[in-house]
Each structure stands twice: as C-alpha cells, then as structure tokens.
Amino acid sequence: MPNEELSQVLRADRGRLLAALIARTGDFQRAEDALQEAAASALAHWGRSGVPDNPTAWLLRAGLRKAIDAFRRDRAASRHQAAMEVLAMEEAAEPDPQMIADERLRLIFTCCHPALEEKSRIALTLRSLCDLSTGQVAAVFLDSDTTMGQRLSRAKAKIAGAGIPFAIPGPEDWPERLNSVLTTVYLIYTAGYAQAPGAALCDEAIFLARLLHQLAPCQSEVEGCLALLLLTQARAAARISASGATQPPSRQDRSLWDHVALAEGLALLDQAVSRRAPGPFQIKAAIAALHSAKDGPDWPQIAALYQKLLDFEPTPVVRLNRAVALAEAGHPAVALESLADLAEPLADYQPFHAARADLLARTGETALAAKAYARAIAMAVSPADRAFLQARLQALR
Amino acid sequence: MKYLLTLYAAPDAEPAPGTPEFDAMMGEYFSLDQRAGHIATFLSGEGLQGVETATTLRKRNGKVETMDGPFAETREHLGGFYLIDAPDLDAALRYAAEIPAARYGSVEVRPVMEY
Incomplete structure (x- = not known):
C-alpha cells in the first residue's frame, strides 16, 4: 500500500x-x-x-x-x-x-524565533517537526483550518521577508534563543496536559524535547526541560482520582505513576544540575521532583526554588506559586500578604482565585474564602478542577 | 539585507539635555559604530528634532491638507533612524540592541523592500 x-x-x-x-x-x-x-x-x-x-x-x-x-x-x-x-x-x-x-536543530530554532508570535512558533513547530496537518494544528487552538493556514503562511512569509536565518544561533544569542525553543516545547506539553493526561500533544512535546537532547547534547537547560516533562508525565495517570477530581501529587496513588519515566527524569535532572549552569527549566524540574518525593513534598525547599526562579522569570504566576509553597511550608499569613499586589495582574487567572481561597481558609477567613472558592469554581475549565474545588468549599462549612 | 531601524521613545523617558546621563547617552550614540560595526554595516542615520516641529501632510481630492504634529498621537515618538546592512535578522536585532533608545523606548527593525 x-x-x-x-x-x-x-x-x-x-x-x-x-x-x-x-x-x-x-x-x-x-x-x-x-x-x-x-x-x-x-x-x-x-x-x-x-x-x-x-x-x-x-x-x-x-x-x-x-x-x-x-x-x-x-x-x-x-x-x-x-x-x-x-x-x-x-x-x-x-x-x-x-x-x-x-538539519532539524536549525529548523527548530527558526520555527521558535522570538521575532515570531508565540502562537505561530507553536503552530509552525507542530506542523514542521511533528508532521501535524494544518487541520490538526488548528484543532489545538480551536481555530478553523483557514485561519490556521493563514497564520502559518504569515509566519513563513515573515521568516523569508524579515531575514530570519535558518541557523543555530551563536553563543551571544544562545541562552535567549534556546529558552524560546524550550518554552515552545513546554507550551505544547501544557496544551496537551490541559486537554487530558497522556494526550497526543504531550507525546509530541516529549518527542521534541528528546530530539533537542539528541541534537544539542550536554545542555543543562535541555536536560532540565526533558526532565520536567518526564517528571510531570510520570504522574499523569494518577492526576485525576477515581471520583474525577484533580489530585495534588502528595495525595495521588503512587502505584499509578510511571516509575520508568520518573527515574529517567530524575537522572536527567541530576545530570543537568551537575553542569552547574542553572536555568529556569532545571529549577522547574527540581520543583517537580520535590513534588514526587516519597515522604511528601519538601515545601520550604520548593518555596526557595520558586524564589530562585524569580531571578529568571519575575512573573506574577511564579510569585503566586512561591506564595502557595510558603503557605504549605507553614507560613499562610505571609503567603496571603504576598498575594495582595497580584490581585490585579492575575484577576483573570483561575489558579490565583483557587490559591487565594485556600490561603484565606487556612488563616480562618472563612467567609472570604467561600467567596474566593465560588469565583475559582466559576472560572474552572476542567470538570476535575471544579470537583476538587467543590469538595474544598464543602469542607469549609 | 538592508534594515531600517526606527527609534521610538517618550521624550520624558530619556535623560534631559545638560545632565551627565544625557552626555553618557550621546556618547553611546557616537560610539555605536565602534561597538556594533562588526555586527552590521552602518549606511546612514539621523536624529530628528522634536515632534513639536513636525507637520503632517495629506492630499485628498487633489487638495493638500496640512496638520500640526505627527500622524499618530502616541506617547512614544519617532526620534531618529538608522539604515544598516546586516547578514540576517539576528544581526540586525543585535545591532539594534546596542542603540540607547532600546533602553529608553523601543527600536523597530524592518527589512527594506528589494526591487
């Protein structure tokens, strides 16, 4: 045939x-x-x-x-x-x-060039390196085939017109450009993860990270990115409980974890850290590893890692994650205080309201917590997240 | 490839003339070719007088209309330009990053049309 x-x-x-x-x-x-x-x-x-x-x-x-x-x-x-x-x-x-x-390394760097829009980088990478059809790429973004076709054409026209080189960047541009590539791979993974654990897009992201690891060996951030994906993927099957609610790693059924992927991720992370060139993906992988620890997550250490991540990514989302870790480490009041100036930038970010609800509950602000839970439940996209938050809200009363 | 780099900044975002910071900034402009000449070739470039000196013209139905000020009312104004010859966009972006306006405002990098 x-x-x-x-x-x-x-x-x-x-x-x-x-x-x-x-x-x-x-x-x-x-x-x-x-x-x-x-x-x-x-x-x-x-x-x-x-x-x-x-x-x-x-x-x-x-x-x-x-x-x-x-x-x-x-x-x-x-x-x-x-x-x-x-x-x-x-x-x-x-x-x-x-x-x-x-020449695929050159191709990845071209597809993920920061002069292209983030969405176009993802689309072009999926189309060019993962052999997804235009229709399949469109489905990732819930776009029509025509709209996605136009986006891909525009991106290719910009590559040609603006003189984006088909080249592996030199040392002066390397860290920034590599980060753009790894971020694209990570966004492909999270797009898959949001759909369903083990979705095809997660596999495509891991394929890309493995390809990068093969084509650009001995790069601590590439190892960190692949480790992060494997450590997250290892827990994917246990992410949602039998009752259909999202489970934090500490409450998951560990027998459902993929221990081969877990071991590979941890080994890659060790390898990366031994190169003594820290970066955001290694830090995120280290956080994912701490979440998988046998005797429960080491929250003070996770909070410290988020603090370090702020050096690379001083974003409201990272500050939110640091606050959550601080609360888990036994400082809910300090954590709640640090959320104050995040309310505005994260007003439309559902996890912010979920985290704030939890911190308010821990500090005894039950009425405010109930309000924040209601907000988070209303904004939740997945039924599993909604079920988890409903249970927390019930437990308040 | 030829690229036009246009410099945009809000006037109050840049150091004021007469301050040491202003002199340092001008020093950076004067030494640009020395610092970035190996990345791309400088073809031409000028700084512009303030937008208060700008006049915008358009022709409608054969009639010329003139207006005081720039075409678009924005906080960041076009303050100058460079025309460079660079091997590719990466080189043009590296050159642009050496321009002080990138710090105080922004630099737009556009390839020049080739006929």
Whole structure:
C-alpha cells in the first residue's frame, strides 16, 4: 500500500526531509512545496513500480528535483543560479537522508524565533517537526483550518521577508534563543496536559524535547526541560482520582505513576544540575521532583526554588506559586500578604482565585474564602478542577 | 539585507539635555559604530528634532491638507533612524540592541523592500 507506506515515512522523517530542503533552498515555503510535490509523485510512482528500498532517500531526491523545477519556473530564475547548481549536484549524487547532516536543530530554532508570535512558533513547530496537518494544528487552538493556514503562511512569509536565518544561533544569542525553543516545547506539553493526561500533544512535546537532547547534547537547560516533562508525565495517570477530581501529587496513588519515566527524569535532572549552569527549566524540574518525593513534598525547599526562579522569570504566576509553597511550608499569613499586589495582574487567572481561597481558609477567613472558592469554581475549565474545588468549599462549612 | 531601524521613545523617558546621563547617552550614540560595526554595516542615520516641529501632510481630492504634529498621537515618538546592512535578522536585532533608545523606548527593525 504506497499510501500507508508514504504516510509512515512522512510521519517519521518529514521534519528531517523538510529541514534538509530548507537548508538547500534557503526558503521555508519553497521547501514545503517541493516536499508536497515529491509526496504527490511518490504516490503515483510507488503505485506503479512499487515502494523503493529507501523511500526517504527517494523522497529527498524527488524533493530536490521539484525544488530545481520551481526555481526554473521562477521569473527571477537567474537570481537563484547558485542555489540551483548546488541542488542539481546533490540530486545527482543520490543522497541518503541518513548520511546527510540532520538539519532539524536549525529548523527548530527558526520555527521558535522570538521575532515570531508565540502562537505561530507553536503552530509552525507542530506542523514542521511533528508532521501535524494544518487541520490538526488548528484543532489545538480551536481555530478553523483557514485561519490556521493563514497564520502559518504569515509566519513563513515573515521568516523569508524579515531575514530570519535558518541557523543555530551563536553563543551571544544562545541562552535567549534556546529558552524560546524550550518554552515552545513546554507550551505544547501544557496544551496537551490541559486537554487530558497522556494526550497526543504531550507525546509530541516529549518527542521534541528528546530530539533537542539528541541534537544539542550536554545542555543543562535541555536536560532540565526533558526532565520536567518526564517528571510531570510520570504522574499523569494518577492526576485525576477515581471520583474525577484533580489530585495534588502528595495525595495521588503512587502505584499509578510511571516509575520508568520518573527515574529517567530524575537522572536527567541530576545530570543537568551537575553542569552547574542553572536555568529556569532545571529549577522547574527540581520543583517537580520535590513534588514526587516519597515522604511528601519538601515545601520550604520548593518555596526557595520558586524564589530562585524569580531571578529568571519575575512573573506574577511564579510569585503566586512561591506564595502557595510558603503557605504549605507553614507560613499562610505571609503567603496571603504576598498575594495582595497580584490581585490585579492575575484577576483573570483561575489558579490565583483557587490559591487565594485556600490561603484565606487556612488563616480562618472563612467567609472570604467561600467567596474566593465560588469565583475559582466559576472560572474552572476542567470538570476535575471544579470537583476538587467543590469538595474544598464543602469542607469549609 | 538592508534594515531600517526606527527609534521610538517618550521624550520624558530619556535623560534631559545638560545632565551627565544625557552626555553618557550621546556618547553611546557616537560610539555605536565602534561597538556594533562588526555586527552590521552602518549606511546612514539621523536624529530628528522634536515632534513639536513636525507637520503632517495629506492630499485628498487633489487638495493638500496640512496638520500640526505627527500622524499618530502616541506617547512614544519617532526620534531618529538608522539604515544598516546586516547578514540576517539576528544581526540586525543585535545591532539594534546596542542603540540607547532600546533602553529608553523601543527600536523597530524592518527589512527594506528589494526591487
């Protein structure tokens, strides 16, 4: 079945093929068009004369040929003479994708360039490296296919028009650019996590983090990011109790945890920390690890880590998390006080109201707590979160 | 590629003329090419007089209309520009980050149309 064979090859190697074609044509859209055309002729050829021994190599060669054809059709063909000669030479050499350089790291850095809107970075990464269709990417954001198609086109046009390089950034830009890539991967994970534990998007995020770890080894923040995803994913199956309510890690049924993923995450975190180059993803992974500790979370340590995270991400959400950890560590009054100036920036952030309700309850402000719980319940998106908060509200009375 | 860097800042956000901070800022502008010349090539650039000197013109139905002030009423005003030649956007952004206006206001980086 050439059809099935083709989609299997593309699922495994689309990112690699696309990256190789962008590196050679210097243009995202041209590369995508060439790969699309190569896939179409694969369907026709493979149906007639059977699937070739090395289908990925066949596709790369066909893609190179399609890219040359497209350059020839271009009115300004002479401008692309040099690129065409390189393509023709490579095509004649019968390239094997396993033998040529893996350009996917360049592709990730381009897709996650900070000059692109955050949503476009996520969309472009899912489309280019995870082989999601435009429709599947649209579904992640509950957008229509047309709207998402336009967003992807605009992003590719900006890459070409603004001169966003298809390159791995140099040392002076490396920390900021890597953070942008890792943040994109993390946002893909959290989008999946919000849908349902173990959703396909979570797997895509872990695939991307593993790919980064393979392509950019010995990077403490990459290790930290992969560790964070694995430590979170390890607990995904236990996240919601039998009664359908969200469970904090300390109350989860540990027998439901994925202990292989947990051990891998902890080992990666140790490795990362030993490099002595701290960063936000390592800190978040360390916090996730402390939440999984056998004898319950070490809250003073978690509060200290959130304090450290503020050096990298001085955001209201991190301050909220630090307050929650402080309360758990036995300082609910101090924690409640530190929420005062977060009320405005986090007014529309549901977890703020849930946390504030809990702190008010702990400090004996029952009436105010009930009001805050009601607010948090009204804003809750998932039924599991709502069930958890309902139970807390009931317990107040 | 050529990029136009336009500098925007609210007048009160920048140091006032006559202060040591102002002199330090001007020093940074004068040394920009020395500091960032290896990142991109400076082609041209100017600072502009204040928006109170601006006049906006438009032509409607063949008739010229002039207005006092800039086209858009914003707090941050266009204060100057640089035209540079840079290998790619990353280099243009690095160059832009060396401009003091990036600290007091913002710098817009736009590729120039090639015909």
